Amino acid sequence: xxxxxGAAGCVCEKLVNGSCxxxxxxxxxxxxxxxxxxxxxxxxxxxxxQEADGSIEAQLPSHMQRIEFEKLQLxxxxxxxxxxxxxxxxxTHEFGTGEKVFKMVLxxxxxxxxxxxxxxxxxxxxxxxxxxxxxxxxxGDRVVLTxxxxxxxxxxxxxGRHVLQLELSEETGATVFVYAKSVKESAASSNVNSxxxxxxKIGTQDYTYVPLNQIKDGVTVNVYGVVKFFKPPYRSKGTxxxxxxxxxxASNGRLNCVLFNGNADLLPKICKVGDVVRFHRIxxxxxxxxxxxxxxxGFSALxxxxxxxxxxxxxxxxxxxxxxxxxxxxxxxxxxxxxATISIHKPTVKLSEVxxxxxxxxxxxxxxxxxxxxxxxxxxxxxxxxxxHTLRQVPVDMNTLEGDPADxxxxxxxxxxxxxxxxxxxxxxxxxxxxxxxxxNIHAKLATLxxxxxxxxxxxxxxxxxxxxGGTSYGRGITVLPEECSDVQQLKxxxxxxxxxxxxxxxxxTLLETLNTSRxxxxxxxxxxxxxxxxxxxxxxVLTAHQHIRTTSLRDVLDQTPPQKYRIRAKLANYExxxxxxxxxxxxxxxxxxxxIPSDDHVDSFLQDAYTSGSAAAxxxxxxxxxxxxxxxxxxxxxxxxxxxxxHFVKSDEAQSTPERSTILVEGVSLNELYRxxxxxxxxxxxxxxxxxxxxxxxxxxxLIQDRKWHYGCKHCSHPQPVNALQPLSQTGPWDLSVIAKVxxxxxLRHVFVMRFTLDDGSxxxxxxxxxxxxxxxxxxxADVVIDEALQDKLTRIMDTLxxxxxxxxxxxxxxxxxxxYYVSDGSxxxxxxxxxxxxxxxxxxx
DNA sequence: GATTAGGCTTCG
Numbered sequence: 056x057x058x059x060x061g062a063a064g065c066v067c068e069k070l071v072n073g074s075c076x077x078x079x080x081x082x083x084x085x086x087x088x089x090x091x092x093x094x095x096x097x098x099x100x101x102x103x104x105q106e107a108d109g110s111i112e113a114q115l116p117s118h119m120q121r122i123e124f125e126k127l128q129l130x131x132x133x134x135x136x137x138x139x140x141x142x143x144x145x146x147t148h149e150f151g152t153g154e155k156v157f158k159m160v161l162x163x164x165x166x167x168x169x170x171x172x173x174x175x176x177x178x179x180x181x182x183x184x185x186x187x188x189x190x191x192x193x194x195g196d197r198v199v200l201t202x203x204x205x206x207x208x209x210x211x212x213x214x215g216r217h218v219l220q221l222e223l224s225e226e227t228g229a230t231v232f233v234y235a236k237s238v239k240e241s242a243a244s245s246n247v248n249s250x251x252x253x254x255x256k257i258g259t260q261d262y263t264y265v266p267l268n269q270i271k272d273g274v275t276v277n278v279y280g281v282v283k284f285f286k287p288p289y290r291s292k293g294t295x296x297x298x299x300x301x302x303x304x305a306s307n308g309r310l311n312c313v314l315f316n317g318n319a320d321l322l323p324k325i326c327k328v329g330d331v332v333r334f335h336r337i338x339x340x341x342x343x344x345x346x347x348x349x350x351x352x353g354f355s356a357l358x359x360x361x362x363x364x365x366x367x368x369x370x371x372x373x374x375x376x377x378x379x380x381x382x383x384x385x386x387x388x389x390x391x392x393x394x395a396t397i398s399i400h401k402p403t404v405k406l407s408e409v410x411x412x413x414x415x416x417x418x419x420x421x422x423x424x425x426x427x428x429x430x431x432x433x434x435x436x437x438x439x440x441x442x443x444h445t446l447r448q449v450p451v452d453m454n455t456l457e458g459d460p461a462d463x464x465x466x467x468x469x470x471x472x473x474x475x476x477x478x479x480x481x482x483x484x485x486x487x488x489x490x491x492x493x494x495x496n497i498h499a500k501l502a503t504l505x506x507x508x509x510x511x512x513x514x515x516x517x518x519x520x521x522x523x524x525g526g527t528s529y530g531r532g533i534t535v536l537p538e539e540c541s542d543v544q545q546l547k548x549x550x551x552x553x554x555x556x557x558x559x560x561x562x563x564x565t566l567l568e569t570l571n572t573s574r575x576x577x578x579x580x581x582x583x584x585x586x587x588x589x590x591x592x593x594x595x596x597v598l599t600a601h602q603h604i605r606t607t608s609l610r611d612v613l614d615q616t617p618p619q620k621y622r623i624r625a626k627l628a629n630y631e632x633x634x635x636x637x638x639x640x641x642x643x644x645x646x647x648x649x650x651x652i653p654s655d656d657h658v659d660s661f662l663q664d665a666y667t668s669g670s671a672a673a674x675x676x677x678x679x680x681x682x683x684x685x686x687x688x689x690x691x692x693x694x695x696x697x698x699x700x701x702x703h704f705v706k707s708d709e710a711q712s713t714p715e716r717s718t719i720l721v722e723g724v725s726l727n728e729l730y731r732x733x734x735x736x737x738x739x740x741x742x743x744x745x746x747x748x749x750x751x752x753x754x755x756x757x758x759l760i761q762d763r764k765w766h767y768g769c770k771h772c773s774h775p776q777p778v779n780a781l782q783p784l785s786q787t788g789p790w791d792l793s794v795i796a797k798v799x800x801x802x803x804l805r806h807v808f809v810m811r812f813t814l815d816d817g818s819x820x821x822x823x824x825x826x827x828x829x830x831x832x833x834x835x836x837x838a839d840v841v842i843d844e845a846l847q848d849k850l851t852r853i854m855d856t857l858x859x860x861x862x863x864x865x866x867x868x869x870x871x872x873x874x875x876x877y878y879v880s881d882g883s884x885x886x887x888x889x890x891x892x893x894x895x896x897x898x899x900x901x902x
Numbered sequence: 903g904a905t906t907a908g909g910c911t912t913c914g
Contacts, residue, residue, distance in 0.1 A: 284909055293906025301909065313907055342908055349908095414911060431914070476914065498912070524912045531911075 101187040101231045115232075119201065124163045124174040127219050129205050133228075136201045137221065139163050140383055142175060143364030147189050155185040159192070160216065162367060175366070176217035177208055180231070181224035188231050194364065195387030197380050199232040234380065262335070262377075264385070267308025275338045275351045279385050280304045281361065281393040282330045287495065287532035288319040289478065298322040302332060303399065305392045312337060312348040314356075322356070324370035326493060326540050327416070328401040329361035331389045333369075333382070359386050362541040363394055370537060405549075406471060407440035411501035411519065414529065418493045418542050420550060421486055422470050423458025425451045432475045432483035436492070437466050439549030444519035446471055447502060448600060458488045473497060475533070477525025482533045491543045496531040498522045595857050595868035598622065599831070600893045609819035617876035617887050625816035626867040627858040632810070635850050639837045641804040643769040649809065652841070653767070658756045659726035665743060665752065666698055666723055684785040685720065692725070699723050702732075703742075703749070705785050718790060720749060720778060733760040738790060742778050749778035751799060758801050761792055763842050772802035806837035812891065814870070823874050823889035833896055853896055870894075 115136065122135040139161030147157040159178045178200070180188065192198065200223060208220040223229035265276045280302025291297040296319040300312045312334065316322050323332055338351035357369035357376060367383050369376070393399045404415040419436040427433050433449050435458065449472040456463070463470070473494060475483040486492065502518040523531060536543050607621040632638055641650045653661075681687050685703040692698040703720040718738040721729070733739050739760040742749045751758050754773060757765035768775075780798050784790055796803045808827040813820060830836045833853055840846040859866055873893040878885045 286907095286909065291906035293904085295906055297907055299907070299909055311908075313909095315906060345908090347908065427914095474914065476912095496911070500912090500914095520914090522912075522914070524914080526911075527907095528909075528911050530909070 100184050100225050100229065101191065101233070103191075103233050115199070124176050124217055127205055127217070129207070129219065131203065131205050133202060136199050137161070137203065138197070138199050139176070140367065140380070141192060141194050141196045141198060142366065144192060144194055147185055156181050157185055157189055160364065161198070161221070174217060177210065177214070177220040179220065179222045181222065183225045184223060184229065184231065188233070192231070192233060194391070195384045197234045197383075201230045202228040266306035267302065267304045267310050268306040270308065270310060270339050270346055272339055272341050272346060275336055277333070277335045278302065278310065278337065279331070279333050279389060280310065281389050281399055282325050282328055282332060283309070283399055284328065284530060285325045286527050286530045287325070287534045288322045289527050289532055290481070291315065296322060300325065300332065304389065310346070310348050312350070314350045314354070316350070320372045324358045324372075324537070326534055326536055326542065327361070329393055329399055331359040331361055331386050331393070333357040360541050361390055361393055363390050365541045366539065368539065405440040406438050406442040409442055409444065409499045409519070411444070411499060413499045414496050415499070416493050416495045417473075417497045418491070418536070418546055420546065421488050421490045421492055422466055423456055423463050423488060424483065424486060425456040426484075427451060427474065430476055430480065432480050434473045434475055434483060434486070434494075435463065435470045436473055436494070437470045437550065438546065439469065441469055442471055442519065444501070445516040447518040447520035448472060449474060471521055473521040473523060475523045478527070479523050479525070479531070479533060486533070486535070491536040491538070491546060493534045493536060493542070494523055495534065496523070496529040498524060593869060594624070594871035595897055596870045596872060596894050597897045598871055598873055598893055599895055600873075609814065609816045609821055612874070612876065613819050613821060615876070617878050620873065620875040623814070623816065623872050623874055624869055625814035625872065626864065627812055627870055628815040628820065629813040630810055630854065630858055635847065635854065636841070638808050638810045639806055639841055640809045641767055642807040643772055643802060643804050645769065645772040645802050648769065648771065650804070653755060655726060658729075661752070661756050662725055662729070684782045692723070692728075700728065701744075705781070707785060729760070733763055737762060740778065751775045751778060751801070754801070758799065759792070759795060764838055765841075766792065766796075767804040768796070768801035769804050774800040776800040806841065808833065808837050814872070821889055823872070823891050825891045831895055832891070857896070
């Protein structure tokens with residue numbers, strides 16, 4: 056105890072020989088001796104102090120005063136000293152004159168208080184002093200510097216450190232004091248198997264840290280370790296958040312820790328593998344023939360960036376943690392060990408390096424986000440590098456995209472779409488745009504691979520998509536990174552130049568890519584798209600995607616074999632059918648069959664036949680009585696046949712007050728009555744009661760009319776159920792079309808536009824089908840246009856614009872289109888067909 | 903007041 060240990064070669068000897076400091080007892084005595092030395096002016100330029108109880112002031116001349124970094128001035132007084140911890144130490148450099156210099160970064164430190172907002176300062180050691188202490192000083196050492204000089208730091212703006220820097224050389228009488236390790240500590244750290252644990256003096260409390268290879272079952276211990284694996288906090292199936300952390304240390308020990316807390320903030324704030332953690336109070340128990348740790352009462356965690364030289368500021372939510380110089384030393388040692396231990400590292404992957412099918416951790420900035428559906432959130436993220444793969448753009452409702460449109464536009468070449476699924480959706484929801492994140496175990500999936508296509512084909516470009524799948528396997532999850540984290544600092548450095556570079560290289564057309572959407576664009580979007588597109592392309596149609604693909608001439612399209620996809624530019628020479636109402640068909644999404652909408656005549660005669668055959672069959676009388684879920688009314692039609700009309704009013708609370716919103720089941724009605732009733736009632740289901748129970752008709756006529764829209768079922772794919780199956784629904788309020796269809800066993804047919812466009816670009820001509828299943832191309836609902844005259848007029852106007860009647864070819868507008876080619880087998884031969892996709896009509900701005 | 907999870911890839 057109390058021994059002064061000389062450190063640096065001859066300096067040490069001189070110190071030991073030239074002063075009577077050996078065997079002194081206690082720091083006060085030490086202080087006096089130093090005092091004497093300092094006053095005598097013979098103080099050695101580099102000395103080690105015993106780290107012991109008591110403050111450093113006691114060991115320095117009494118007139119010396121500590122000056123905090125922030126109070127430093129260009130001309131310091133000679134009785135000032137600074138104290139700090141070596142955050143980084145750089146290799147020695149030799150000037151042409153033979154003089155040596157090395158640089159250190161010092162962090163202001165205190166011994167027994169929590170460290171908050173530490174300041175760092177660049178420090179240069181010159182001349183002979185370099186020889187004295189370049190090997191003796193280590194990262195993590197606490198030093199006291201006297202008689203230093205102060206100058207302005209030329210690199211302050213770049214490295215963010217103090218605007219001043221310290222310079223020390225023997226000539227000016229500078230001295231470097233360094234705290235020596237205690238004997239006990241040295242013994243513990245030099246032999247990790249030693250039963251003597253590393254004991255660190257912290258204020259009034261002793262904390263013992265157990266090397267991981269000495270962990271025993273049934274005890275509660277404190278440990279230090281380097282994170283080898285971790286799962287970011289996630290909501291467990293119980294009441295708590297859970298986080299799994301595997302730590303390792305130099306003892307070759309390894310410990311799986313399963314941590315729970317109702318507050319995710321109280322779990323360790325680990326950002327990446329390699330972080331250093333200090334856990335207080337973990338309980339060791341056995342599970343699956345292995346020891347594992349669970350957080351015990353009073354558990355607290357500190358997490359440190361694992362980067363060498365990074366600030367010693369722990370991430371924690373704990374308000375009262377203690378952190379000593381010895382803690383700093385331990386963290387530094389673990390950092391050094393971990394950085395030299397390859398198995399702990401996880402390679403960082405930038406977007407520019409992503410390989411197909413790879414799972415990796417992506418550290419990035421959140422540029423925008425959008426809810427896709429209940430199970431997925433879209434994050435648009437950027438890491439400052441450009442992903443070389445063709446990226447899948449996730450179609451998204453622009454109205455739900457959260458983020459600065461200018462940023463989204465500016466960065467669209469550098470951002471990737473990441474789909475976040477299932478249990479991660481909640482976390483994704485709460486992310487703020489602009490945040491720095493790590494998305495752990497993101498999956499880079501290549502959608503298609505087809506290398507042997509011509510370069511103009513869309514298929515040649517396999518699209519990469521990024522998913523964060525559900526579950527927590529492999530640490531899947533999202534971590535919000537704190538600003539000061541070294542990864543964020545690095546990321547910022549990458550992002551800034553990338554962003555400014557990108558700004559210049561972007562054309563206006565990229566705006567369209569941000570508008571990429573498979574749904575019908577909203578009117579303002581269409582208008583914007585139209586304006587941009589008109590200005591560049593003067594096209595009557597615009598693409599909703601694939602703007603990066605270059606245009607192919609129709610002659611080249613015709614020369615190539617299907618299947619292919621192209622971007623083309625052509626004029627609409629002709630189209631069919633000219634009678635636009637004929638362009639709407641019924642499509643079955645299940646069997647993909649296409650059929651005409653039954654004509655009024657057809658429905659009328661069907662209804663008449665149904666009644667006639669019903670009467671002729673002389674079956675049981677239609678059930679005219681009430682049922683628990685409907686009330687029945689019958690009356691006679693005023694026609695020659697004294698036809699009986701039966702209406703069953705489905706009971707619901709709403710029906711009592713608003714007949715316009717009620718549902719009726721009708722029997723024995725004519726076409727005219729069907730029309731009239733459908734105007735009055737929200738929902739109408741034509742039925743027949745030729746059998747004992749109420750049944751649907753045979754799907755030759757609409758099975759349901761809702762808000763005047765006639766809905767049909769597929770004869771091939773439906774398995775009609777008795778209408779009584781609807782009874783349970785009558786309790787649940789407003790009825791949903793798809794639910795009714797499902798309950799009644801009906802496969803709904805969809806209204807679609809089907810037209811044939813004859814396209815001509817001068818190099819060639821081809822017929823392409825317009826198959827507008829999602830009401831995208833015209834921006835008009837095919838189901839609505841059937842019953843809405845205004846929409847029919849609009850459709851006519853659009854077609855007159857695309858293909859003006861009675862004008863010369865010169866007045867025809869150009870159409871920008873995506874088309875794909877495919878084979879259709881015609882029994883004996885295969886014919887090539889073309890279909891338009893991802894294209895919408897550029898609406899006139901006043902529409 | 904116990905339970906949760908206890909690393910080990912995916913519906914999209």
